Amino acid sequence: MSSRTLPAAAQAYSPLYFLASLGAGGLTVTFFMWLMFWVPHPGKPVPVFEDIMAAFATGGTGMQGMIILAMAGIAVFFFLNIKALVWNLNHLRGFVRAEGYAAFRASNAETQMMAMPLALAMAVNGAFIAGLVFVPGLWSITEYLFPLAMIAFLAIGWMAFRHLGAFLGRVIGKGGFDHGANNSFAQKLPAFALAMVGVGMAAPAAMSANPLTVGASLVLSTFFLMAAGVIAAIALVMGIQAMLEKGVAPEAAPTLMIIIPLLTVLGILMLRQDHGLHTTFEVHxxxxxxxxxxxxxxxxxxxxxxxxxxxxxxxxxxxxxxxGQSTSAGAYALVCPGVGLSVMMHFWLNKGLVAAGLVAKFGAAYWAISGVAVGLQLAMVALVVYLNRRHFRADPMPLAQPAA
Known part of the structure; x- marks a missing residue:
């Protein structure tokens, strides 16, 4: 295939294309929210295959249609999640061998490498969702899977800290951080990656019945929670100062909303911890x-x-x-805020308003708020489909040069 027909993502590869995998994984979660809050799952914190099939067998046409759409959405976007992840891992090998990689590692952009552990952590979370939804009997062996999942997240967390340590070791040990080029919230990406590891690490706290597993999950997820919070706070202050002096970097402008998915992930992490404290340690x-x-x-x-x-x-x-005619891998960062808002609205409605008795479940107000969450979700589905066609479809016509 000639360079004229290569997809835009292959012509100008950037580690930020891992956000394509992340966005698809986030949409997997949005479809799981339908099952999480609309399908009964007595005795379990999350719905599993058996709960879903029981609801399908006894539910009306609306319930059955919702389950079909939710399962189809989870299957499609989990597939896209893994497909984009594998594509990026393959192209990353060529990227690190390219001539310009040394200059990349010597710039502020080095933290873009944190998009890889971010996407890997999202893929593990997505795999767990796919297992719950499609694998019969999985819940019966989850106590064996939880330690394995925590090991996987620890390995991803170690990878993330290695990338972050290399960056901080360079800029703190030798200097060279360009404050003038930090006029965005791009440096929040490491916090987002650590938060994604943390929310996965917190899952056993909400789902396990083994006190040791719950305790380990609470401690380890708290470490990643605090690490993400500290890094996010520092990046916020540094980014605002640079933007006030230089104005926002146009191509990095979507990072202004990265705090939205970051807070969603940290919010779910804290909800999972609260559930574990309640069920295992009698903290109410x-x-x-x-x-x-x-x-x-x-x-x-x-x-x-x-x-x-x-x-x-x-x-x-x-x-x-x-x-327009310019292409930017950073455009995929626009998917994360919409996904984050959609997921948080589901939790705010069900774990907040409904649990507090302010909104009746499945009443008019309930469906009105749910409609806003679903509307955001569908808008992000359309955006992902559009961006995938724009960035990953081979084009026989020459592409405009991407922005620097």
């Missing part, structure tokens, strides 16, 4: 406390969504990098 929180926590998270997310969308419109990002 109230529905009101959960509602307030989720409302605070959603409020911050709403503020950053408005802020980010305003800036993107002001600099013409959509017309340049999404619908």
């Amino acid at each position: 929180g109230s529905a009101g406390e959960t509602l307030v926590m989720l409302s605070r998270i959603l409020s911050v997310q709403g503020l950053f969504a408005l802020f980010g969308l305003f800036v993107l419109a002001r600099i013409g990002y959509w017309s340049r990098f999404v619908f």
